[in-house]
Amino acid sequence: MTEIELLVDFYKNTERQGPGSTSDTLKALDFIDLNKDQKLKIADIGCGSGGQTITLAQNLAGQITAVDLFPEFLEELNVRSADLGFQKRIKTLEKSMEDLQFDNEELDIIWSEGAIYNMGFEAGIKKWRDYLKIGGYLAVSEITWTTDSRPGEIEEFWNSEYPEIDTASNKIKILKENGYSLVGYFVLSQNSWIDNYYKPLEKRFSAFLERHNNSEMAKNIVEEQKEEIRKYHKYKDYYSYGFYIAKKI
Numbered sequence: 001m002t003e004i005e006l007l008v009d010f011y012k013n014t015e016r017q018g019p020g021s022t023s024d025t026l027k028a029l030d031f032i033d034l035n036k037d038q039k040l041k042i043a044d045i046g047c048g049s050g051g052q053t054i055t056l057a058q059n060l061a062g063q064i065t066a067v068d069l070f071p072e073f074l075e076e077l078n079v080r081s082a083d084l085g086f087q088k089r090i091k092t093l094e095k096s097m098e099d100l101q102f103d104n105e106e107l108d109i110i111w112s113e114g115a116i117y118n119m120g121f122e123a124g125i126k127k128w129r130d131y132l133k134i135g136g137y138l139a140v141s142e143i144t145w146t147t148d149s150r151p152g153e154i155e156e157f158w159n160s161e162y163p164e165i166d167t168a169s170n171k172i173k174i175l176k177e178n179g180y181s182l183v184g185y186f187v188l189s190q191n192s193w194i195d196n197y198y199k200p201l202e203k204r205f206s207a208f209l210e211r212h213n214n215s216e217m218a219k220n221i222v223e224e225q226k227e228e229i230r231k232y233h234k235y236k237d238y239y240s241y242g243f244y245i246a247k248k249i
């Protein structure tokens with residue numbers, strides 16, 4: 001198995017593949033001033049197994065295209081959405097977020113929780129803007145510094161993991177410079193990291209290692225996760241996910 005295949009296996013059958021919660025999705029949705037009973041066209045990019053996609057389907061009347069690079073996650077979403085009767089309203093699409101083929105100004109809402117970093121925040125918001133109607137909304141969550149300075153250990157760690165990590169004011173500046181008007185911003189709570197994401201992951205470590213005969217690669221994945229969790233507990237006052245909601249103007 002390649003490392004990517006192992007990572008997909010690690011995250012398979014989890015509620016979420018990143019920090020977040022139903023209440024965060026609903027809070028972000030609240031900032032969107034569109035008639036939610038109307039047949040809106042929505043894309044959920046980097047949807048994973050679709051924790052937030054289901055919430056969107058439950059609270060918006062439109063048609064959702066749920067995009068992810070990995071079919072394993074999309075299959076899980078298809079099963080969940082069929083169980084809930086959403087199979088006609090949630091269509092899954094196996095595609096890279098960098099290579100989407102929506103028409104210009106086709107979409108009312110672009111949603112992306114904890115995924116835009118895969119192509120980079122600035123590249124993502126620039127490219128996806130084309131697909132949004134004027135007056136359409138972008139809602140993305142993204143790792144964000146919550147203070148102006150921070151201890152070297154955590155600064156170095158996140159800068160090497162994701163050099164685009166920045167403060168909310170700088171992220172918002174990027175949005176404003178690229179044809180968006182900010183309508184809302186909030187920081188995910190620590191529960192969205194710990195209870196909804198890290199605790200369920202920690203419970204999976206031993207079964208994952210057993211499944212892969214304690215291979216070096218599997219052990220490395222678990223050790224890296226443990227280290228990320230340790231750093232989160234130590235430095236959680238310095239960073240979180242910021243949820244940015246902005247309108248295309």
Ligand SMILES: C[S@@+](CC[C@H](N)C(=O)[O-])C[C@H]1O[C@@H](n2cnc3c(N)ncnc32)[C@H](O)[C@@H]1O
Binds near residue numbers: 051
């Ligand atoms: C941190 S997870 C977030 C998943 C989900 N939105 C959530 O919050 O639970 C990031 C997701 O992005 C997907 N992904 C990674 N690279 C991608 C790409 N180039 N195009 C589309 N999806 C990608 C991963 O498969 C994964 O499902």
